[in-house]
Amino acid sequence: MQDRAQRTRERILDAAAEEFATHGHEGATLQAVADRVGMTKGAVYGHFTSKQAVAATLEAYGALALSALRPDSGAPDPVDTLRRLVGELGTRLRSDIRLRAALRLRASHPALHPPTVLSDLLQRTTETVRAAQQEGAVAADHPPHLIAGCLLTLACAGAGAVAPEELRPHPCDVQEVTDIALKLLNAG
Template identity: 40%
Template sequence: MAKQERSRRTYELVLDAAAAEFVRFGYSDASLTQVVERTGLTKGALYGHFSSKQELAMALRRHLEAVVEELLGEVGRRPGRGLVELGEFICSVAARVTADVRLQAALRLADEEFRAGGKPSVLLERVRETSRELLREAQGAGRLDGALPLEPFADLTVALLFGAYHTSGELSGEELLRRVRNMWDVLAGLAAKAAG
């Protein structure tokens, strides 16, 4: 195996192990020693890629930003935009969060940062913005009652998605996604009923 490929694999292994550590313990209680133990590598191998816990957290933030752009790109490629597309977007975010430990870690770190007086996570903000945009387009196309308050509805989509994730406990990814889909169906049904 080429040296560059081994280096990339080590980088990925360390990042995944750090993500699991951050998900479980948060930033302040995460231990680089535990990251080393999770990987089976030496401390030198870890420090060869990441000089500090802060550097690991920054790599996870960059991952979060890349995932947000990817998810938003998928929304932009979908034809017709409205409640159905918003539901698909919310479910795709839920599926990605449940399947991606790096994303879970980035969200935990962003949540800790927000609680300490920082800004909300880029994913939370972009889900809210995308919800408003899709709802506005649905109203403009006459597929949704123009009297539906967009801001509270967009806030509900964010609360649905992230509330389900944060209260999921030991649920499997499939169970969490099912829960998000069921809650979305209720919310979309109420919106449709209000329009009718």
């Protein structure tokens, strides 16, 4: 009986992830989740006490998934580390609806969850960009945090995920982000 209940809970989480990834926190409803699973809303409440409880479970899943991204282990080359980090994040986001939902929840309803995992990811990426700049492998004419934010935002966008605000470059940096992109286009 417990296996069946666990499988049902997992189906609910997958359906909720689809709803949250598509509609954000405000647009998702437990009725839509129940419809996706082919259950009554009351049956969904038997597994989760509220929409907030489902969202919190998905956010916790996302935090674990993001903290598990460790492409820097054993890689001495910071550019290779950046490639692997962005690639691994993009791959995970494309294949993992629960992770996409967790990021969309964070982006659409930031007050729900603390940003520490995202801040840690951005900090690790920034430090790697800084190391690549110190080695001369990445141009040092832009701040490392701006390049890191662009890389993480590109990984999200490439996977069809919404990048939470903590990962996006600040709006006042739009001109500098444009300059980076134009330099890349002109480099070819």
